Amino acid sequence: MAEIEVAKGATELKRELQRLVEAIVEEDENDDDYYTLEVIDHATRTLSAIRNLKSNQPQESVRLKGLYGLSEDCEGVPAEFRCPISGLLFEDPVVLASGQTYDLPFIQKWLKDGNLMCPRTNQLLPHTALIPNLSIKNMVVKWCKLQKYEVPSTLINNDPENPEMPPNHQNLDNLVELLEKLTSSSISDAKSAGRRLRMLTNRFPSFKALFADVSSALPRLFNPILLKGVYSDDDLQEDFVATILNISIHDINVMKMVSEIPSAVSLVIESLKCKRVEIRCYAAAVLSALSSLDSKKHELGSLGTVKLLIDLLEEGHPLISKDAAVALQNLCTVVENREKAIEDGAIAVLMWKILDSIDVGEMLKILSTLSTHHKAIKEIEEHGGVVLLFKILKDNTDEHNKETCVAILYTMCYNDRRKLRDIRGVENAYEILTQVAQTGTSRAKRKASGILDRMSKFAFVSHTT
Structure with missing residues (x-):
């Protein structure tokens, strides 16, 4: 038994060593020297840990000192x-x-x-x-x-909380200096300013607050002339979009101010199309925030964001999908955007994601919102939606997912009576809704009971006529 544990430890350490050696070999000349030395030290300790394993030293001691890089003085x-x-x-x-x-x-x-x-x-x-x-x-x-x-x-x-932190007037001077550098003809100066702006808005709430307090800060940041340079360099664009995210999630008022600047909104939307994953990731996160503003949902939908979000969902990158789903759900609370989503193929994408058990909860929420439109009900049926929803009710253990499934079925049978026949056929075979009506959440029970009552009513009408 001990030999098995040692074997597992050796395999784990060898993988760690391989990763570290690859990092050392592929070191970029711009990488921080301190970081590189730490990686080398970590690799050395990992190699030593493998040697200790072969010498049968205690497993826990080896794991801690080798895998996590602990030195004696730590x-x-x-x-x-x-x-x-x-x-x-x-x-x-x-x-x-x-x-x-x-x-x-x-x-x-x-x-x-x-x-x-x-x-x-x-x-x-x-x-x-x-x-x-x-x-x-x-x-x-x-x-x-x-x-x-x-x-x-x-x-x-x-x-x-340390008194050595720069006071607000120094923060303001710093912001002004960075905004000036961003408009510099030197791309290296602009990129350096972009990196620092991103770092400061990420770490210091007092610095983020300047964008709410200084009226000229946001217009200068999103100056169309400045943004031409941003679009031409991926690193600068990533830092810019990350900065938008940092300041938007800090203060709802700043988020609203950003949403009123057309060049800022355009930057976020265009960034959804970038090849670099990080840029798309930050842009989707910003859009998930902006889409929560009721005043901007129509406008964002009219700018083509619905199709872009559906494409991101279909792509399925794990760092992007959740924010894209939140943004799409927010936008689809507006009827016009629901119609756009259906026309742009959202139903097929959502059904395939659910079928593949990918972010099922998020996909069901969007599907539930879209199901209030009669065109969506037809597409859900065409993609085998009734059977799939019943399968989730039967197999899925998440009560919220079950609740959403019942809500979709409820909407389908109340908006189109012909769908009631399909639902009744599955229910008569498996009695899944009957079980949900007894054991589900209060909302799921209510919806399931409503479907069962409607089935009984129309079964009686069909029988008597």
């Missing part, structure tokens, strides 16, 4: 204060979409290498946005001071 640091990738004390902790915390340079490198899953949980990431973990920062600083451990300079400089 063993006294609590596990919750160490980055799972480097094994070192957090210096700039950020939260990934999976809810796990990592050190910024290491998780950025992980994502830049094209990894789509959380390193610790292997969960597919819905987006790659990174949020500073201020609570961990504060706890690490307090622990370091209590243990007389040197506090990393990044923790001091980035601590929003």
Whole structure:
């Protein structure tokens, strides 16, 4: 039994070593030297751990020291204060979409290498946005001071509660300087300013707030002349769209202000068409936010976003699909956009995704919204929707998904009485709605009972006539 565990550990470590060696070999000359040295050190420790495994050292000791890169001088640091990738004390902790915390340079490198899953949980990431973990920062600083451990300079400089943080007037000067650099004829200066603007709007709420407080900030940021340069460079475009996301999710008023700037909205929509995944990912996230504004749903729909979102859903990239689904659902609360979605092939895409068990909950919500339109009901039936919905009711354990399925069936049979015959045929064979009417959520019970009552009513009418 012990030999099996050791074998598993060796395989895990060898994979880790292979990944690290590939990262070292493929090192870009622009990569941070500190990061590269850390990767080399990690590879060395992993190789040493494999050697220790062959020498039959205790499995847990090998796993911690090798796989997570712990050195002797880091063993006294609590596990919750160490980055799972480097094994070192957090210096700039950020939260990934999976809810796990990592050190910024290491998780950025992980994502830049094209990894789509959380390193610790292997969960597919819905987006790659990174949020500073201020609570961990504060706890690490307090622990370091209590243990007389040197506090990393990044923790001091980035601590929003630290008096050494720049005051608001310096933030304003910084913003003005960056906006000027963005219009520079030098593309390298513009790209440097774009990166810094993205970083500052990601880390510091006080800096984000400037876009609400300074009336000229947003118009200058989305100056059409400036945006010509943005469209010509993928790196700059990614930083711009990420900045829009950072400032939009910070303040609903800023989101509304952004939505009123045509050049900003156009940038987001055009970014949905980009080849670079990260750009499309951030654009979909921004659109999921903008589409929640009732005042903008008609306008966004008229600009061709519905078809673009359906295309993104069909593409099925895990970092984009969820935000695309949210945006499409928001837009389809408007009748005109529902019609566009149906005409642009949404039903077929949704049905195939559900059939393949991909984001079933999100797809069912959109399908439920579209099913209120008579054209959608016909297409759902043509794609075998009745049987598929009953299959989900029978096999799926998610009560919310079951509730949505019943709601769709309810809408179908009330909007088109001819569909009641198909639903009744499946129900008579399996009595699935009868079971839902007894054990489902309150809404599912109500809808299922309504369908059963309607079936009984029209069965009686058919029999008597």
